[in-house]
Amino acid sequence: MSEIPDPVNHTVDRIYDALAQRAKGGDSAGVPMSDAINPCDRAIWYAFRWASPPETPNGPRESRFATGEAWETRLLDDLQAIGCDVERVDPATGKQRSAVLADGYLRGKLDGLVRGVPEAPAALHVVEARSLKAEKWRGVVKHGVQKHIPEHFAQCQLYMSALGVDRCLYLCVNKDTDERHAERLYADPAFASAIEARIVRIVNCAEPPSRLHDDPAAKAAWQCGLCRHRAICHEKAFARVNCRTCLHSTVWTPWKCDKLNLLMTWDSQQAGCEHHRYIPALVPGEQIDVIYGDCIVYQMEDGDHWIDGERQAA
Numbered sequence: 001m002s003e004i005p006d007p008v009n010h011t012v013d014r015i016y017d018a019l020a021q022r023a024k025g026g027d028s029a030g031v032p033m034s035d036a037i038n039p040c041d042r043a044i045w046y047a048f049r050w051a052s053p054p055e056t057p058n059g060p061r062e063s064r065f066a067t068g069e070a071w072e073t074r075l076l077d078d079l080q081a082i083g084c085d086v087e088r089v090d091p092a093t094g095k096q097r098s099a100v101l102a103d104g105y106l107r108g109k110l111d112g113l114v115r116g117v118p119e120a121p122a123a124l125h126v127v128e129a130r131s132l133k134a135e136k137w138r139g140v141v142k143h144g145v146q147k148h149i150p151e152h153f154a155q156c157q158l159y160m161s162a163l164g165v166d167r168c169l170y171l172c173v174n175k176d177t178d179e180r181h182a183e184r185l186y187a188d189p190a191f192a193s194a195i196e197a198r199i200v201r202i203v204n205c206a207e208p209p210s211r212l213h214d215d216p217a218a219k220a221a222w223q224c225g226l227c228r229h230r231a232i233c234h235e236k237a238f239a240r241v242n243c244r245t246c247l248h249s250t251v252w253t254p255w256k257c258d259k260l261n262l263l264m265t266w267d268s269q270q271a272g273c274e275h276h277r278y279i280p281a282l283v284p285g286e287q288i289d290v291i292y293g294d295c296i297v298y299q300m301e302d303g304d305h306w307i308d309g310e311r312q313a314a
């Protein structure tokens with residue numbers, strides 16, 4: 001007898017669809033400060049080069065983002081309620097304040113700036129407001145954010161460095177119990193500069209930098225198992241076609257096309273053009289020849305030849 005499928009919950013499905021439609025997601029213009037201490041140089045490079053498909057919007061994940069945003073607002077409200085002066089948006093733009101380092105390629109957005117923190121009322125602080133799962137929250141309370149969530153600590157350091165502010169208030173809430181925890185951090189310019197220098201090096205690599213793990217099946221290679229670039233990194237998938245995977249593009253502010261001698265907008269980079277030729281290291285084959293002037297011939301693992309640009313040249 002054939003299996004009876006599980007009943008479909010149309011209401012929940014429609015809610016998830018509606019949430020997924022609101023997803024902002026997609027590619028980042030630069031390297032997000034939230035990803036700045038990703039241990040894999042190559043993963044940062046792939047994301048910066050828009051090499052892998054963007055994550056598919058997903059209802060529950062969008063719901064979690066929305067919950068995080070609602071908590072950010074509440075935590076800033078808390079600060080105002082105790083008499084702090086909270087600046088939530090950049091008065092010059094009316095939008096969330098941006099933090100930019102590494103020639104514009106390392107980017108983030110601040111939750112706000114605050115004055116009047118009871119422990120140091122006169123000092124200006126960057127605010128980082130977070131809602132955390134109970135276990136994470138307890139870890140931060142016990143060990144401090146630097147030790148327990150180093151990526152949040154790095155983000156705070158980069159915000160301080162970008163804005164020239166030397167203190168940060170890390171305010172977090174336990175999502176299960178609503179308990180708050182606040183930690184004041186001091187700027188560590190050497191730490192921030194080291195991250196910035198690493199990102200400059202990675203974004204200026206003409207080819208994918210070394211892998212964190214050459215064998216994704218190794219016991220220690222758990223990051224590869226969770227990595228969205230695994231297919232192009234280890235499984236011989238092709239990268240996406242856009243200007244950032246094209247050998248004619250130059251990392252510049254803004255990006256430059258050396259073939260057409262154009263400065264490129266975000267939209268034109270996303271679209272690419274018929275002259276696109278993969279950066280050879282992004283093709284899962286060995287480059288063996290150039291024909292018709294600018295078509296690149298690759299020998300693939302199965303022995304077949306694949307010609308990048310053949311369709312245009314034909």
Ligand code: SF4
Nearest residue numbers: 040211212224227233
């Ligand atoms: S699959 Fe592993 S080595 Fe490749 S980019 Fe991801 S983390 Fe780095």
Ligand code: SF4
Nearest residue numbers: 243246257272273275
């Ligand atoms: S040749 Fe086309 S795809 Fe390549 S960088 Fe220039 S505009 Fe982009």
